[in-house]
Amino acid sequence: MLEVAALLGWENARAAERPVLGELTTEGTATMSGAELRTDVIRVARHAERLRPTVIAVLDGSRSSIAVLLGLLAAAVDVVVVEAGNSHLRDERSVIWSTGARTLIKPESSAVPAPTGPTELTYDDLLAPDPGRAWTPPSGSGSASPDLLLLTSGSTSEPRLARQPMRAAIRGGELYRSIHGYGPADRILLPVPVAHSFGLVGGLFAGLSAGAQVLTMPKFSVGRLVGALADGVSAVLGTPLLYSMLVRAWGTEAHTPGLRLLLSSGGPLPQETADGVRRLCGVPVYQVYGSTETGLVACQDSSREAWHPGSVGAFAPDVQWELLPDMPGEDSVGSGRRLAVRTSTMFTGYSDGGPGPGPGLYETGDLVRISDTSELFLLGRKQTFxxxxxxxxxxxxxxxxxxxxxxxxxxxxxxxxxxxxxxxxxxxxxxxxxxxxxxxxxxxxxxxxxxxxxxxxxxxxxxxxxxxxxxxxxxxxxxxxxxxxxxxx
Structure with missing residues (x-):
């Protein structure tokens, strides 16, 4: 598929030689070059063509899991993306089992109590050489673009699976790359799951498209995180909890020789934590705001010397937005109004047949305020997780x-x-x-x-x-x- 080929820079000989993936383990960092990743992606695609239309892929953040995901997408297979260990895998009534997927792909060591029906394959099954099955990346402009089916947070109902076209996910990666200046010299660390849209789009897809090296941490360890920062990681995608743990682990001094960018998503970042990180390493933590359905909506970046406390930044490029009036009988929260948006990375609908946003704006469910400096402040939700x-x-x-x-x-x-x-x-x-x-x-x-x-x-x-x-x-x-x-x- 064209998107995967472009993502991996298959036409770039220099990119093939460089390490593009790294996996932080107890023994150190295991790397994979662009050429090695391409070989694995093609192996997976050869096997995956017979798995259409939809599979469930359990991703543990390893290099093999990433190669499997990219190979499935290259073969135009729709992929239900689930984080290894996610409790949905143990819930027989979870929405992930209602997609009609006939195949479950998982790590070798993972025991998934799947309902009767899906055939189970391991990463090794798809990464095995298959010389009798030919496959080459498509070159036509009419190639099918698969969907990523991503679990929503379910902030106003049970979690659902949002359909995001691969093209929209790639566009989301381009936005992160452009806004934050990702480049070939970057080493981008993902202590967040690659199965979540923040790690998948803002980390993996953005990093690969920029020719950067993407580092994953299948088993999280604060000590390993501190060690990676001391070893010259230049960018980190984290959560408020991760940064508070990092401040405690650093104590009174941080050694971060190559660090230039810290991004935070998943909830409001306490000002005390943000101040502690900046005091110790000299790099601000930029907040990111979006959702599985919309992709990136707003973020902080280096375009301003400072952002006001509580702000999640300014609207990202191509975002259309509107503040909606209160519904009849609805009480305002502070001076907040309901936010509706349309982005260039919008989902198209839900796996259960629920409609997408259509041609209009999508109501986020968030109550916000826009300051006179064009900064976005989240004030709450009518219903919340x-x-x-x-x-x-x-x-x-x-x-x-x-x-x-x-x-x-x-x-x-x-x-x-x-x-x-x-x-x-x-x-x-x-x-x-x-x-x-x-x-x-x-x-x-x-x-x-x-x-x-x-x-x-x-x-x-x-x-x-x-x-x-x-x-x-x-x-x-x-x-x-x-x-x-x-x-x-």
Whole structure:
């Protein structure tokens, strides 16, 4: 496929010789040249042509996982991209199993309890030489462009799979490259998952298209991160939690000889953390704002000497935007208005047949303010996920899993914020056979079915869920019933 060929610079002989991928392991950094990556991508594409139209690919961030992803896309296969260890793989009702994909591709060491149906293949199965099967990169302008199916955060409902054409993802990479000046001399570190749009588009695709070396960290380690920075990494894509951990790990001094760029996504960056990073290494952390559906919407960059605290930067190139009036009966938050946008990297729809944005603007669900300096400030959401250590927890999905417990009659999951940290709470009502041991049983079930950050920190056993006259859960009364002050929620 043309996009993958351009991404890897197949016509550039010098690019073929340079290391384009690096994998940080306990033994050091294992690298892969452009020529080696091209060989692996072609091997995968030879096998992948028979896997159309859709596969599920479990990505662990290794060099092999990246070669597999690119080979599938080169063969014009639509790919459901899932991070290794994601709790959706253990949830038989997750949207990832509803795509009709007949093949699940995973690391050799990964045990995925897939529902009956998908054929399981490993990375090695697709990377094996197949001399009897010919394949060359297409050269025609009419080549099919596959879709990446990416899990959304599900901030206003259960998570869904957004369809993003490969062409739009490549365009997103070009935006990051242009805004932040990625080039062949850069070594870009991705301690964030390549299965998420920030790492995939802003890191992998942007870095490869710029001829930079992209470094991944399949198993995160603060010590390895500090070591990579001391070894001359020039750019890092991280989260607020990662940068707070980095400040603590550095202590009083940071050794970052090649560092020039730090990007943060996944939630608001505390000013204290931003100030600590800059004080220790002399490089500011630039915030990035976007979503799986829209791609990059706004960001901070080096075009300004300083950005105002709380700002997520200015709108990215080609972004059309509008501040929408409040709906009837809706209360404003501060001076915030609902944001609708249209980007050049927009999704086209959802895997369940849900429509895309159409020709108009897409409502983000965020409440924002635009300053007189054209900076964007996020003020909140009408409905929201819970942010635990920089990772998004969908309360509707957690509630569904809690509801699997046979002794749970009702459940409501919500977040509580205290001292800048959010925790997950589940209020449950027991059925006829439930008793005082129900909270422990719910916690055990969640540990089996969910990722560690999704497991409720507190399970509250109530006689009933307090409800309003319209039958909705009364949040104020619920917080009082479980002993949480309303101004903490």
């Amino acid at each position: 819970i942010n635990v250590g920089g990772k998004k927890v969908n309360p509707q999905r957690v509630a569904r899993v809690v509801g699997y417990h046979p002794d749970v009659a009702e459940v409501h999951v919500f977040g509580v914020e205290k001292h800048g940290e959010q925790t997950v709470h589940a209020a449950v009502v027991a059925g006829p056979r439930g008793g005082a041991g129900l909270p422990a049983g719910v916690t055990a079930l969640c540990r089996e079915r969910l990722a560690a950050h999704e497991v409720p920190h507190h399970v509250h056993l109530l006689r009933t869920l307090p409800r309003s006259a319209l039958g909705k859960v009364d949040i104020s009364a619920l917080l009082a019933a479980v002993g949480v002050e309303e101004d903490e929620a």
